[in-house]
Amino acid sequence: MAMHMKYTSCLSSVERVMFLSGANSFSVECKRYVRGLRRRPVSVMFPTDTHLTAAVAKDKKDGTTSRDGGDLMKKRSNIMMKEGSNIMMKKGSNTMKEGSNMTKEGSNITTKEGSNIMKTSHHVAAANIDGYPFERALPGDKRLATLVSIARSRTFREKQGKILLEGRRLIRDALNSGAVPQTVFFSTAERLRELPLDKLSRASLVKVQFEDIKLWSDMVAPQGVIAIFSRPDASRLHFAERAHSVPLSLICDQVRNPGNLGTMLRCAAAAGCHSVLLTKGCVDVWEPKVLRAAMGAHFHLPIHPSLSWEEVEDHLPKEVTVHVADSTSQPLQNNHQEPASHAPCKPGDLGWVSVKSGRHQTQVEEDECEDEDEDEDEDEGLSVDTRLYHQHWAQSPTALVVGGETEGLSSAALQVAQKTKGHRLCIPMVPEVDSLNSAMAASILLFEGRKQLLQAMQTSTKNWSAKAGGQLS
Structure with missing residues (x-):
């Protein structure tokens, strides 16, 4: 009976091990052979070991306890325990391997994602110059x-x-x-x-x-x-090399051609003008075509656009002489002959426009004709003398008005010239040539004005030095 209880406890331990290891088949066999286990525990537990069963049966007949059989049972139970533990170890190792594999996969994924993040961050960091x-x-x-x-x-x-x-x-x-x-x-x-x-x-x-x-x-x-x-804004920009500028300003009056305006600005910057003033009838100074023709002149001298004539006068010095460019002079006959002064003409004939234009042949409405007649009446009262471009006209702070080729000079420009005692400046041309381009005329007059102003400044400096020397002596 003691051996039976001992075998039963051993079996329960083995069953527990196998149950924990997940072997459900062994538990089913235990339930199936419960009654057989009570009668022949050794043969049920070890059905293949016939010699062991016979030895145990012989010991039972002799009425003696077989220690060898008990030892064998112990060994067998130890073997079973080892096998169960091996199974557990194998499964545990497999689980560990799976866990390690998952860890490796996770680490690989993390590494790949991390590398991708690093690559992305590197790409973002590389997006700079x-x-x-x-x-x-x-x-x-x-x-x-x-x-x-x-x-x-x-x-x-x-x-x-x-x-x-x-x-x-x-x-x-x-x-x-x-x-x-x-x-x-x-x-x-x-x-x-x-x-x-x-x-x-x-x-x-x-x-x-x-x-x-x-x-x-x-x-x-x-x-x-x-x-x-x-x-x-011209007042907020800083212009380099302003030490070479002269007290000469360019006033663009109703210049509507972008190429002409850009060329005028470029000439004004090259001649060292103090500033450029644009009336409201001019093309936008920031037009792309004007920018290309000016070649950066917008950022070399102050330019004030869209000004009324009252604002134009506010941007000029107080003691300034305003001259207007005029192309209605007499043709050049010889090198010594100069054109005589002539009476004022219509606003449309002033400026660098053709004197042979068929303006009066164009059919217009009666209101427009009346307006033109009023402008002509106003211009008849203006008296502005004519002077050749190479004569002395720039001896003090000066402003030059150049009109557009289509509209010409406005009556307001002539009024300002008369008020400041300015002149009509003309460039003599041969009879076959009708007129000059407004930008070309502006360049000739601006550089001539610069030359005269520099000469006047040098003369005044010499006179001041001479007077100062005479007073000291």
């Missing part, structure tokens, strides 16, 4: 097209206060004068490095395809860089 970050325009980005098309509208430029500049030279001049950039579109890093990067820290840098810039560019050979600036 010399430490200045920029963004790449994705396919279908409409910002360049939108800004360019809007910036070309005069209404938008005046309302939103934005201008469009194209080309490295023009953008560089704007940045050096203190203009505020908002957005810069460039095609390559080399194009951006041609600009002063330290002055683009507050601007948005956008890299776009060169084809996009070429599509929206006004230039024949695009340079790969377009910038949107805040509309500059």
Whole structure:
């Protein structure tokens, strides 16, 4: 009976081990052979060991307890326990392997994700040029097209206060004068490095395809860089090399051709003019065609656009003489003959316009004719003497008025010239030539005015030095 209880406890321990290991088949066999276990526990537990069963049966007949059988049972139970533990160890090791594999997979995923994040962060960190970050325009980005098309509208430029500049030279001049950039579109890093990067820290840098810039560019050979600036104010810009300027101002009166206006601005900057004043009838000074023709003159001298004649007088010095350009002089006959002074002509015939224009042949309404007659009556009372361009007319602070080729000079310009005791300045031409281009005439008169002003300044300096020397002696 003691051996039976001992075998039962051993079996229960083995059953518990097998149950814990997940072997359900052994528990089913235990339930099936419960009654057999009570009768023949050894044969039920070890059905294959016949010699062991016979030995146990012999011991039972002899009425003695077989220690060898008990030892064998113990060994067998130990074997079973070891097998159960091995199964547990194998399953545990498999679980550990699976866990390690999952850990490895997780680590691989984490490593891959981390590497991807590092690559992404590296890509973001690499999206800069010399430490200045920029963004790449994705396919279908409409910002360049939108800004360019809007910036070309005069209404938008005046309302939103934005201008469009194209080309490295023009953008560089704007940045050096203190203009505020908002957005810069460039095609390559080399194009951006041609600009002063330290002055683009507050601007948005956008890299776009060169084809996009070429599509929206006004230039024949695009340079790969377009910038949107805040509309500059002449009073807030600083202009370099102003020490070479002379007290000479250019007044553009009703100049409506963008190419002519840009050329006038370029000549004014080259002649060292003090400032340029534009009346309200002129084309917008920030028109792209004007910018291209001016070649950066907007950022080399002060330009005041859209002024009335009252505001024009406020921008001029108090002791200034205003002269007007006139092309209605007599033809040049010889080198010694000078044209005589003549009576004032109509406003449409003043300025650098053709004197043979068929203005009166155009059919107009009665109201327009009456207005023209009134203007002619007003101009008949004006008396402004004529003087050749190479005669002395720029001896003190001077302003030169150049009218457009279509409209000519206005009556207000003649009134200011008469009030300041100015002259009509004419350039003699051969009889076959009708008139000069307004921009060409402006360049001739401006450089002649600069020469005369420099001579006058040198003469006054010598006279002052002579007077000072005589007083000291």
